[in-house]
Amino acid sequence: MKAMIGRTISLTLLFSGLVAVFFYVFINLSLEEYGELLLTTEAADMPLVAWLLMTIFVVSLVIAGWMTSNSRAKENFITKKLENLYSKQEFVPSKKMNKQTNHSIGQLYDVLDAQRNSLRRITDERVEAQDKIIQERIVQERQRLARELHDSVSQQLFAASMLLSAITEQAEEGSQIEKPLLQVEKIVQQAQLEMRALLLHLRPAALHNQTLAKGLEELLHELKEKVTFDIRYRLEDMELSKGAEDHLFRIAQETLSNTLRHAKATEVEVLLIERDHLAILRVQDNGVGFKQDDGKGGSYGLQNVQERAIEIGGSCKIVSVPSQGTIVEVKLPIQKGEMADDSSIASG
Template identity: 80%
Template sequence: MKAIIGRTIFLTLTFSTIVAVFSYLFFALSIAEYQRLLLDTEAADMPLLVWLFTTIFIISLGIASWISLNSRTRENIIIGKLQDLYAKQEFTSSNKMKKQTNRSIEQLYEVLEAQRNSLRKITDERVETQDKMIQERIVQERQRLARELHDSVSQQLFAASMLLSALAEQAEEGPIRKPLQQVERMVQQAQLEMRALLLHLRPAALHNQTLAKGLEELLSELQEKVTFDITHRLEDIVLSKGAEDHLFRIAQETLSNTLRHAQATEVEILLIERDGLAILRVQDNGVGFKQDDGKGGSYGLQNVKERAIEIGGSCKIVSVPSQGTIVEVKLPILKGELTDDSSSVGR
């Protein structure tokens, strides 16, 4: 409102000055004649000066109102575009604004979009760095726990097992012999649980080795610590780094579950390539389980299935009570797949 009043007064004075100068230059009247013309000439009982000033004021008010309305309309359009720029993060040019205004807002949008992308990138990199640090700390902690358990608890369980075995052999038939044998079996089962835990805690890292070489070292190390026989057939297959890490972890978890639950005497590991598929199979002759009784989860096989899906493979589990369990993972081999691909990261 103040802008309209100010513009009206300014335009009234301007138009009045223009009319006065125009009349003086073109009509060449004296001041007395001007006074007589403006004050003595009347229309509807009002001097001509009043009519002239009123007309100029009304025209000035109309022009000022139009200018203010037009300015407010353009201002509202600009405000709306800026609000869209903030809320919707988008900008479309408007025909109601000047090209220069459109271009200026568009440049502002481009700057803001570039800054947003830069902030997203910085945030993603920070999160990835934090995740990497957390994973490294988890691996270090698992290695530390595995070393401590192996050097202390595992050795103590082994010593207790040997002592109980000697006591059971020396004990005569009587009430003490059976409890000793039961305790011995409990300690042996605890040893199996400990070995399975140590196997599970071992990080799934191949250290720039092939999957076949890593599995061979894992099985050789495991064979020295378990009572069942392990046979294997491992072929060198070119896979991505992520796929190798996942398959290594699948074999590791499956063997851990077999050691803990299966009560097997024989385990067979296959890693072969057939018809464009990498096939990993772990088979045991243990107690097995009924696949429809909901106990398959005790083997931790759901995690194995999820890992297989993450690398684009499939997992098939066949188990028959008292006959054993087969876990088979099939993964399509992509042509031209690079061994240093790390798109899939093991958990």
């Protein structure tokens, strides 16, 4: 409103000056004659000067209103464009604004877009760094727990197992105490297997720049020294992405851990071969197995194995027969010539 009043006053003064100049230049009269003309000439009982001033004021008011309305429309349009920069993060040049205004808002949009991208990149990098720190701490904690369990509980279970074996051998055959001792010895031996499976699961799945075959060989060699059943393996070197190797190593680790805890097997065979452009990882045992149609497959701890196989674009096949054993087979297509640094595959 203040802007409109100011414009009206300015235009009234401007037009009054223009009318005065017009009369002075184009009508050849003296000042006295001008006074008589403006004051004595009447129309509808009003002097000519009053009509002129009223007309000038009305015209000025109309023009000022139009200018104010047009200015507000432009301001609202520009405000909407600026709001789009914030809410929709977009800017489209418009013919309703002049070239300079379009250019200025376009420059502002480019600056804001660059800042948004920069902040987004910084945020992503910070989150990735935090995730990396968290993963490192998780690995360190798992290593610490594995060492403490191995140095304390595992050693105590081993000592208890040896002591029970010695007591059982000294017990008289057929005595009342022989059967409970054998049961306790069996429980302790099962606890040892559970502990070894837990230690295997806690062990960080890291190849340390080794090939998958080499990493599996070290894992199986270490496991053979700690378990009583027979472990056979055949491992071939092949060209796989880093992410695929990491997931296959974890699949083998989890499958062997499940075998230790549940299978009650006497033989385990691990196979890693390449056939028809497929990497094939197979873990087979002769344990108790399970019925695949009774809904207990998930409780056997193999659901995570299936999910890992899917994550790297492979397939997982599980075949189990009660009292005969279980086969877990993962097949992964190999893309020749692509020695990948596939760090994009999530490790979990």
